[in-house]
Amino acid sequence: MTGDIEDFDVSSDWHVADPYDFLRRLRHERPVFRSEHLGAYVLTRYPDVRAAYGDPRRFSSEGSLTISRSLTRETREKLGEHGSFLSSFVANVDPPDHTRLRRSVSKAFTPRAVAAMEQEFRRLNEDLLDRLEPRKSADFVGEIGHEPSIKLTARFIGVPESDEAFVQAHVKDWFQLFLSPQPPRRQLELADSFLTYLDYVDRLVASRAKDPRDDFTSLMTSLIGAELTHREVVELISTILLGGNDTVPNQLGNTVLRLLREGAWPVPPDLVANAAEECMRIDGASLGSFRYAVTDILLHGVTIPAGALVLLSTDSAAHDESVFPEPERFLIDRPNAAEHLVFGYGIHFCVGAALGRLQLRTALDVLGRRLPDLRLVPGAPVAHRKSIVGRGLTSLAVEW
Ligand code: HEM
Numbered sequence: 136m137t138g139d140i141e142d143f144d145v146s147s148d149w150h151v152a153d154p155y156d157f158l159r160r161l162r163h164e165r166p167v168f169r170s171e172h173l174g175a176y177v178l179t180r181y182p183d184v185r186a187a188y189g190d191p192r193r194f195s196s197e198g199s200l201t202i203s204r205s206l207t208r209e210t211r212e213k214l215g216e217h218g219s220f221l222s223s224f225v226a227n228v229d230p231p232d233h234t235r236l237r238r239s240v241s242k243a244f245t246p247r248a249v250a251a252m253e254q255e256f257r258r259l260n261e262d263l264l265d266r267l268e269p270r271k272s273a274d275f276v277g278e279i280g281h282e283p284s285i286k287l288t289a290r291f292i293g294v295p296e297s298d299e300a301f302v303q304a305h306v307k308d309w310f311q312l313f314l315s316p317q318p319p320r321r322q323l324e325l326a327d328s329f330l331t332y333l334d335y336v337d338r339l340v341a342s343r344a345k346d347p348r349d350d351f352t353s354l355m356t357s358l359i360g361a362e363l364t365h366r367e368v369v370e371l372i373s374t375i376l377l378g379g380n381d382t383v384p385n386q387l388g389n390t391v392l393r394l395l396r397e398g399a400w401p402v403p404p405d406l407v408a409n410a411a412e413e414c415m416r417i418d419g420a421s422l423g424s425f426r427y428a429v430t431d432i433l434l435h436g437v438t439i440p441a442g443a444l445v446l447l448s449t450d451s452a453a454h455d456e457s458v459f460p461e462p463e464r465f466l467i468d469r470p471n472a473a474e475h476l477v478f479g480y481g482i483h484f485c486v487g488a489a490l491g492r493l494q495l496r497t498a499l500d501v502l503g504r505r506l507p508d509l510r511l512v513p514g515a516p517v518a519h520r521k522s523i524v525g526r527g528l529t530s531l532a533v534e535w
Pocket residue numbers: 196225226227237240375378379382383386420421423424425476477478479480482483484485486487488490491492
């Protein structure tokens with residue numbers, strides 16, 4: 136099916152659902168691939184992807200997330216100083232700023248703090264199933280996968296329950312505005328929504344400055360002046376809300392689809408941890424990260440010029456047969472499944488990885504116990520979202 140395809144094409148179904156023939160050809164024939172469609176060089180071999188993540192001096196993160204090139208002048212004017220939003224987000228900067236920001240944000244993700252969230256997350260899943268179980272069917276993506284993660288993240292940040300829906304709607308708009316090209320009129324609507332959202336986060340920070348509580352916003356707010364600026368704190372809160380609202384539910388949807396298709400449901404408790412890793416490997420919710428080449432970089436006979444955008448394809452790395460034998464096979468007990476790079480690698484390694492893993496395992500445990508005969512609704516279509524950096528489903532009809 137992908138025989139004639141010569142470039143990435145994120146707008147087509149094969150690319151988001153099953154790009155693995157294409158990626159294998161790139162690994163074998165063109166390990167440093169210049170994609171006209173992405174406007175970037177693409178690294179596809181596991182050792183190259185890992186080495187690039189591990190070499191921030193040559194592969195810079197500065198501005199790598201700011202995919203706002205498609206914004207019109209009118210939208211930029213409306214956004215004013217926020218037009219380059221994310222410019223001080225931890226994943227979007229290099230050392231020494233990165234070192235300082237990372238130190239601050241890590242304070243909230245200690246192993247103890249993460250472990251303490253398990254009970255809450257379990258309860259959120261149980262509550263949801265108490266409501267849904269009698270119905271005997273649902274859209275996994277819209278009705279099961281997202282709610283517990285969104286609520287957990289909101290509580291972690293310190294968003295009151297009454298504001299959760301407001302925050303969720305605005306975070307979605309924000310994501311659309313900055314991470315996927317939009318027509319001009321839609322850009323202006325999304326920009327309005329985004330400014331309203333920023334104003335909300337501003338007020339949340341101000342209220343925690345006056346009246347600190349036991350939450351992420353209070354902890355980060357207490358560092359303003361000493362380690363962080365006000366803007367950095369607002370960006371951290373906003374992006375963590377986004378991270379928690381989107382990546383884990385996407386990964387859970389991909390995971391459940393894979394397990395059901397493979398006839399591996401429910402996962403025996405002693406295999407849950409490895410099954411989650413194998414699902415992250417074979418159907419990762421993150422497809423890779425962008426970097427900028429700092430100098431000319433010669434690799435496999437190709438010179439990546441200084442200033443060029445480079446995509447480190449963790450999706451391809453996870454299917455690299457030199458590291459994962461028979462990569463297209465799902466092996467629930469694959470010994471090195473956890474060597475996937477879906478959380479990145481090196482100094483930017485996902486700060487929420489332990490929390491993401493905890494949520495996946497807990498959800499598989501609770502869902503497997505409560506809905507042991509979960510199955511796909513026969514004939515229901517399975518559609519993927521069209522995105523350069525993330526893989527997720529738009530809906531997944533299930534019954535039990
Ligand atoms: C399955 C779920 C998740 C996936 C697949 C994922 C993926 C990633 C990846 C690939 C990176 C590296 C980006 C880069 O190097 O450019 C990253 C960084 C990051 N992630 Fe996650 N993530 C997940 C869950 C989370 C959660 C739950 C949180 C927070 C609550 C989070 C917060 C962050 C932050 C703050 C960074 C930036 C770290 C830095 O630059 O030092 N992530 N994530």
